[in-house]
Structure formats: C-alpha cells, structure tokens
Amino acid sequence: MKPINEIKLELESRSVNESFARVAVSAFVAQMDPTVEEISDIKTAVSEAVTNCIVHAYPVSVGKIYIWAGLYEDGRVRIRIKDRGCGIIDVKQAMEPLFTTLGGERTGLGFAVMESFMDKIRVRSKVGSGTTVTLEKNIKGRVN
Amino acid sequence: MPVQIISTPMRITAFISGEIDHHNAVRIREAIDSSVEKQCPKVLRIDFSDVSFMDSSGVGLVMGRYKVVNSYGG
Ligand SMILES: Nc1ncnc2c1ncn2[C@@H]1O[C@H](COP(=O)(O)OP(=O)(O)O)[C@@H](O)[C@H]1O
Ligand SMILES: [Mg+2]
Numbered sequence: 001m002k003p004i005n006e007i008k009l010e011l012e013s014r015s016v017n018e019s020f021a022r023v024a025v026s027a028f029v030a031q032m033d034p035t036v037e038e039i040s041d042i043k044t045a046v047s048e049a050v051t052n053c054i055v056h057a058y059p060v061s062v063g064k065i066y067i068w069a070g071l072y073e074d075g076r077v078r079i080r081i082k083d084r085g086c087g088i089i090d091v092k093q094a095m096e097p098l099f100t101t102l103g104g105e106r107t108g109l110g111f112a113v114m115e116s117f118m119d120k121i122r123v124r125s126k127v128g129s130g131t132t133v134t135l136e137k138n139i140k141g142r143v144n
Numbered sequence: 145m146p147v148q149i150i151s152t153p154m155r156i157t158a159f160i161s162g163e164i165d166h167h168n169a170v171r172i173r174e175a176i177d178s179s180v181e182k183q184c185p186k187v188l189r190i191d192f193s194d195v196s197f198m199d200s201s202g203v204g205l206v207m208g209r210y211k212v213v214n215s216y217g218g
Binding site: 015016043044048051055105107109113 | 200205
C-alpha cells in the first residue's frame with residue numbers, strides 16, 4: 001500500500017539531535033489527530049532508535065541517520081530509522097530486554113521500549129553496513 | 145539547568161525538569177553526582193514531577209544513581 005503522505009529526514013548522529021528527531025516525527029504524525037498518549041509513545045520509540053544510532057552504530061565517529069515516515073489511509077504510521085554504522089551481530093539477542101553491549105548507563109531496554117510502545121517492530125542489520133529499524137503503529141486518534 | 149538540587153545534611157533532593165534523553169541525561173547525571181560525591185548523603189531523592197519526556201535513559205539515570213549511593217552505604 002502506498003502512503004498518503006511521507007517525509008524524509010537526514011541528520012548527523014549528534015546527541016543534541018535526539019530531541020529534534022522525535023519532535024519532527026511526532027509533529028508529522030500530528031496530522032492524523034493522535035491522542036497525547038499515542039504521540040508520547042511515538043516520541044519515546046523514535047528517541048530510543050535514534051539514540052541507538054548515535055551510541056551504538058557510530059560509537060566513535062559522526063555518521064548519518066536516515067529517517068523516513070509514512071502515513072497510511074487506514075490510520076497506520078510507519079517509521080523507518082536507518083544508519084550505515086557497525087551493524088548488529090545477533091539481532092535476536094540484541095532485542096532481548098536488558099541485553100546491552102555498552103556498560104555505563106545503558107539499560108538494554110531500548111528495543112523493549114520500542115516493542116511495547118509500538119504495534120510492530122522489524123530490525124534488519126548487517127555487520128559492517130548498518131541497521132534499519134522499522135516501527136509501525138495504528139493511530140486510533142481522538143475522534144470515534 | 146535541567147536539575148535543581150536542594151541539600152540538607154542527611155538528604156539531597158534533585159528536582160529534574162524538562163526532558164530526559166541520552167543527551168540531557170549526561171548533564172543531569174554530572175550535576176547530581178557532583179553534589180552526592182561531595183556530601184555522601186544517607187538519602188538521595190529524585191523528583192520527576194516536572195519531567196515532560198523520558199526514555200530508557202531516564203531508567204539508566206535512576207539505576208546509576210542508586211549504584212552511586214549504594215556504594216557508600218546510603
Ligand atoms: N543501530 C544500532 N547499531 C548497532 N548496534 C545496535 C543498534 N541498535 C541497537 N544495537 C545493539 O543492540 C543492543 C540493545 O539495544 P537497546 O535495547 O536499545 O539497549 P541499550 O541501547 O541500552 O544497549 C545494544 O547494546 C547494541 O549492541
Ligand atoms: Mg538503546
């Protein structure tokens with residue numbers, strides 16, 4: 001199915017852009033008249049995916065993050081967040097709650113948050129060439 | 145500053161305002177830790193009532209501060 005509206009964003013993997021990315025995507029989705037809770041779910045999931053590009057995909061350099069979002073006639077929103085970073089060795093393991101390859105203050109909860117706040121998540125990754133996270137949510141909205 | 149710190153001899157309270165993501169968590173963490181390390185209070189209280197957004201970095205912030213306070217028996 002073709003989206004009824006779509007956007008593309010390209011940004012540098014600087015942590016200061018985390019808030020820009022989630023606000024931009026949620027402002028785009030706002031035209032579907034989502035509830036405050038739906039907007040906050042989307043913001044949180046986008047924030048997790050973009051942060052992962054910044055801290056994991058490009059750990060020592062600044063790379064590009066490619067965001068695409070599409071709105072569909074039936075009320076679905078699909079968001080794709082892509083990097084050309086280091087990739088994930090074992091996607092299934094990476095998506096397990098509490099699994100993290102970085103110590104410090106990373107909790108290993110990023111994918112768990114994306115899974116619980118969105119209806120669908122798909123992760124494609126290839127070591128050495130990058131990762132694409134696709135998120136989908138059905139917007140029920142304020143009316144009906 | 146996204147965090148305001150009120151200290152009494154036994155207790156530090158950190159009032160966080162605004163958004164907690166990976167970017168902001170760094171400054172919030174540094175502000176809380178510098179007060180905590182100076183004073184080693186028995187109790188560290190973190191007040192989230194003015195937080196408008198938080199992702200898993202906020203969870204990491206809480207767990208990290210718990211470890212710091214726990215390390216000296218607070
Ligand atoms: N875009 C990415 N590029 C490379 N590795 C990633 C990416 N996203 C996630 N990962 C890997 O998956 C693990 C789990 O991610 P997540 O659930 O967000 O937890 P955290 O970010 O706290 O480590 C990360 O520790 C990292 O190893
Ligand atoms: Mg993460």
